[in-house]
Amino acid sequence: MTGNTTEGLFHAGSSVGAALNSATSQQWLHWAIAQIESDFQRSADTHLIAIKSDSIKKFSDAGIDIYFKDESTHPTGSLKHRLARSLFLYALCNGWVREGQTVIEASSGSTAVSEAYFARLLGLPFIAVMPKTTSPEKIALIEFYGGRCHFVERASDVYAASRLLAKESGGHYMDQFTYAERATDWRGNNNIAESIFSQMSRERHAIPTWIVVGAGTGGTSATIGRYVRYHRHPTQLCVADPEGSVFAKYHQSGDASLTSNGSKIEGIGRPQVEPSFIRELVDRMIEVSNVNSIAAMRSLSALLARKVGPSTGTNFFAVISIAEEMRKAGVQGAILSLICDAGERYLPTYHSDSWVNAQLGNCEHACKRFAQLTPI
Numbered sequence: 001m002t003g004n005t006t007e008g009l010f011h012a013g014s015s016v017g018a019a020l021n022s023a024t025s026q027q028w029l030h031w032a033i034a035q036i037e038s039d040f041q042r043s044a045d046t047h048l049i050a051i052k053s054d055s056i057k058k059f060s061d062a063g064i065d066i067y068f069k070d071e072s073t074h075p076t077g078s079l080k081h082r083l084a085r086s087l088f089l090y091a092l093c094n095g096w097v098r099e100g101q102t103v104i105e106a107s108s109g110s111t112a113v114s115e116a117y118f119a120r121l122l123g124l125p126f127i128a129v130m131p132k133t134t135s136p137e138k139i140a141l142i143e144f145y146g147g148r149c150h151f152v153e154r155a156s157d158v159y160a161a162s163r164l165l166a167k168e169s170g171g172h173y174m175d176q177f178t179y180a181e182r183a184t185d186w187r188g189n190n191n192i193a194e195s196i197f198s199q200m201s202r203e204r205h206a207i208p209t210w211i212v213v214g215a216g217t218g219g220t221s222a223t224i225g226r227y228v229r230y231h232r233h234p235t236q237l238c239v240a241d242p243e244g245s246v247f248a249k250y251h252q253s254g255d256a257s258l259t260s261n262g263s264k265i266e267g268i269g270r271p272q273v274e275p276s277f278i279r280e281l282v283d284r285m286i287e288v289s290n291v292n293s294i295a296a297m298r299s300l301s302a303l304l305a306r307k308v309g310p311s312t313g314t315n316f317f318a319v320i321s322i323a324e325e326m327r328k329a330g331v332q333g334a335i336l337s338l339i340c341d342a343g344e345r346y347l348p349t350y351h352s353d354s355w356v357n358a359q360l361g362n363c364e365h366a367c368k369r370f371a372q373l374t375p376i
């Protein structure tokens with residue numbers, strides 16, 4: 001390369017690009033994108049369930065309708081199927097993932113299950129880095145899709161361990177916590193928000209008053225928050241934050257250096273402020289205790305006659321809190337939230353009384369109190 005002439009630079013630059021864009025790697029890239037697109041074409045959108053039940057009749061009588069978008073029906077069983085697809089397309093089109101390269105992710109489970117699925121689709125080795133407390137069901141699912149699990153002591157150790165594994169294996173660290181909010185197309189393109197508003201379009205309150213979601217990476221709340229603003233909807237966004245998470249305190253103080261012991265509700269709540277959690281997009285935070293998350297999880301599972309996951313319980317508690325406020329204030333409208341994943345993944349954990357009593361505390365009182373709000 002000759003001194004500081006631009007000609008030298010182009011050469012230098014173009015050699016990297018050229019290597020990446022060699023016929024074979026471009027061929028593989030196009031094949032990989034085509035695999036993901038055809039998988040998407042084979043998939044149907046998730047249902048929007050209108051909660052119709054005597055237990056919430058007092059709300060519908062007051063003009064308040066409650067909906068849950070059922071993300072547990074994705075091929076890999078959770079809302080993370082969308083994120084995993086977006087992260088793979090983002091990394092592929094950035095030239096960060098190439099043929100035969102190992103993909104690594106730091107995940108509490110749901111994202112890793114979905115990423116393992118897409119890695120298998122592309123014939124790539126996949127390693128999930130997770131706390132050793134992750135539910136055996138999720139570990140089995142990652143291995144079912146051909147992934148390998150790498151365990152760390154604490155939730156906060158996943159980042160460094162993932163970076164090290166990527167360095168050692170020459171692999172790519174997908175890093176959902178950084179890229180979740182960037183990889184998803186928030187203006188449309190079949191994102192979760194576009195699907196919500198189109199499925200609500202024939203309801204009596206077609207534009208929801210509130211959308212309630214949890215935050216793990218913060219990607220879901222960022223996508224919905226931006227979409228609502230971009231399409232100029234009056235809808236407000238509430239994040240239901242579990243006990244022990246830093247997000248609610250960060251939302252209030254703006255102090256990004258906050259840390260905590262983290263959440264005991266799998267998938268949501270974090271021990272540190274994550275780059276994909278955009279506090280400016282969130283209109284309100286509701287902090288939910290563990291026993292209330294479990295009480296609401298049990299109540300919604302009974303109401304739907306099928307089990308939902310714990311982070312859905314956290315959502316439902318916040319939904320009912322807002323519904324009660326609206327009812328007392330005489331405000332009508334729709335409240336929409338997500339079924340993030342199915343309860344079958346948590347039978348030996350969150351759906352086991354003995355496990356819950358040992359890990360989270362006795363929920364009896366919380367269940368009685370919640371039952372008063374949603375009498376079955």
Ligand SMILES: Cc1ncc(COP(=O)(O)O)c(C=O)c1O
Pocket residue numbers: 078079080108110111180214215216217218219220221266267268309311312340341
């Ligand atoms: C079960 C479950 N619910 C909710 C979420 C929150 O989603 P997000 O990461 O988009 O904030 C996650 C994230 O991992 C999850 O696994």
